[in-house]
Amino acid sequence: MAIIYDEAQSIFHLQTQASSYVMQVVRGKYLSHLYWGRRVEQYRGSRAIIWKDRGFAPNPDDTDRTFSLDTLPQEYPQTGNGDFRTCAYGVRQENGSRISSLLYDGYEILPGKRKLQGLPASFGTPEDVETLVIRLRDELIDLVVELEYNVFDQRGIITRSVRFLNEAQRPVTLTKMLSMSVDFREQDFDVLTLYGAHNNERNMDRRPLTSGIVQIESLRGTSSPQQSPFLALMRKNADEDQGEVYGVQFVYSGNFLASAQVDAFQNVRLQMGLHPWNGEWYLHPGETFQTPEVVMAYTHEGLNGLSHLFHTFYRRHLMRGKHADALRPILINNWEATFFQFTEEKLLNLARKASETGIELFVLDDGWFGHRDGDNSSLGDWFVDERKLPHGLPWLADQIHGMGMQFGLWFEPEMISQDSQLYREHPDYVLHAQGRPYTIGRGQLVLDLSRKDVCDHVIDSVRAVLASTHIDYVKWDMNRHLTEMESGAYGPCQQGEISHRYVLGLYYILETLTSQFPDILFEGCSSGGGRFDAGMLYYMPQSWCSDNTDAVCRMKIQYATSLTFPPVTMGAHVSVVPNQQTGRVTPLETRGYVAMSANFGYELDLNALSQQELDVVKAQIALYKEIRDTIQNGTLYRIKNPFNGNLAQWNFVSQDRKQVVAFHFEILSQPAAPVQLLKLKGLEADALYRDVDRGTVYGGDELMYSGISIPLKKQDFRSECYRFEKV
DSSP states (O other): OOEEEETTTTEEEEEOSSEEEEEEEETTTEEEEEEEEEOOSOOOSTTOOOOOOOTTOOOSSTTOTTOOTTTSOBSSOOSSSSOOSOOSEEEEOTTSOOOOOOEEEEEEEEESOOOOTTSOOOOOOTTTOEEEEEEEEETTTTEEEEEEEEEETTTTEEEEEEEEEEOSSSOEEEEEEEEEEEEESOOOEEEEEEEEETTEEEEEEEEEOOSEEEEEEEOSSSOOSSBOSEEEEEETTOOSSSBOEEEEEEEOSSOEEEEEEEOTTSOEEEEEEEOSTTOOEEEOTTOEEEOOEEEEEEESBHHHHHHHHHHHHHHHHTOOSTTSSSOOOOEEESHHHHTTOOOHHHHHHHHHHHHHHTOOEEEEOSOSBTTOSSTTSOTTOOSBOTTTOTTHHHHHHHHHHHTTOEEEEEEOTTEEOSSSHHHHHOGGGBOOOTTSOOOOBTTBEEBOTTSHHHHHHHHHHHHHHHHHSOOOEEEEOOOSOOOSOOOTTSOGGGGGGHHHHHHHHHHHHHHHHHHHOTTSEEEEOBTTBTTOOHHHHTTOSEEEOOSOOOHHHHHHHHHHHTTTSOGGGEEEEEEOSSOTTTOOOOOHHHHHHHHHTSEEEEESOGGGSOHHHHHHHHHHHHHHHHHHHHHHHSEEEEEEOGGGSSEEEEEEEOTTSOEEEEEEEEOSOOTTOOOEEEOOOSOOTTSEEEETTTOOEEEHHIIIIIOEEEOOOOOTTEEEEEEEEEO
């Protein structure tokens, strides 16, 4: 069993193959956290709480000054009754009171996992997962809080979520609803987060955890490139391959908060969940509120170990449908080749050239609908622009399929342009604050997805296109964040719900469309990688990693993204040079090898390339088809971190462990340069491996411990690819 309950000591012990998570009900009332870390076979009380009278730490029981909620390590801390650290939830009663006290009220152990209503979440059979539900109750206001722990013992993962039930005869307003909180009785950690901006997503930020709070958040209505909904605590000695790491990631696509607070006694409180700013929920009598899920992973094998836990878990227990395990096609997107200025003839000429090179999917990007010649019109008008496509989409799709390729199409269904037929007919569909002017972003407004009628309109308009045309792939874009988050469909006491209701509306749309069109491969996008989160992965098994296609920038972006997301989820393209985002000129070979480290494709005008360049493209496509299964379905090992210097290295090992693909990149050429080594990872030490391109045979131990000497070259942005087959 993955969940063990010791009734005599009121101890819950959650076990995975590599970790243990231990809680105890203290004094029959308070759910306390004891341990999360490397697996112990049986917990016998070694990590007992030491009771001590701490100054200015108030006591629930005035006969015992050693007991205080302000020093007790807790599982779901409350507020207003003696714990002065950050709380996990908040309430506001009709009388204005914000005090709440949750006391233990029982537990239940269930096989399998309950579905989270209206939310993306991990899934599994009773053989995969066991669930613990711990019930807490505030008896004064009849508020019940169910803490749910899902233990995927063979995956080394625990997920957490919370459900609130109002069992009173009066409404109550939830003002804070985090999904998890863990108290560590130690402080010796670094904290790792991922920050960025448009075209500069997911930079790695590792810093010491000291007194006070490290907090990351999104207040943009969505998860965002500014901060990813991920946080890790790392031991000081932890690196890619060894050391303890605790990672948490939010399965959600809206406003979030994650924090690590160090208190006066060097304890750490780690929390994650919905952001409380503009994030209230009015809970009527008898109603429930479900928080999104947090995925929690522990490893003592460094960041690579953490990534392997997340990668396997997401692929087996979050990604759904036929495309989750299918090989992804090599695509070409017309955007950088034509932008808005395309005709049928331009598209077909590009498609013919793509077909000749071996590309498998042609994607028509922005500009095919309404009268859209720029980014300031026609969003919401999802009908074909016959000026550009006089024969219509079905005809174009048939032409592409006739060339032996699949056909894909770009949408941005969550947005609306003021210059659109939809806006002229339904200005009320816009998310807006009554009496206040609109805030315009990228020439567009946001549809009010908190309203079901607006969601149904989006579904109907997109469905009409997908049903009338043979479409194999959809790129679902979202190019601005949310402002004026109010809705005329709800009363004053519910305006704090709009940001979450927007996300629930989006999930309703995606669940409907992806269920009705299971054969279509959906890819998420938000001005590039702006909404690359685990919630979207539930509906779309891949996301466009960044609008920045510069190979040097992409080394870092893809490296950091791989901390929790497998390479098969990352869209990566070769684009023109000088690069449109940085102006940098990198070799076509290097651009190819970086893009081949994920879902491979192109975003340039093939007709503008020389014959020599086209020959390189054909060779790249042929190579990727040989290594695709290893890249997309194998195991990634990061070797050299491009954030730390002039090198980037990583390698992939196939599922059957018979093929190995390794990449080496040097960013800038250096005078008197040292000889660099490539030390592979994940091989069998006692096996032999043949270099496919050079014919040499090496031992697995030799490749991992001694390493390959990389030839010296006087070249910026140079790259090398090595392929090995197990002999």
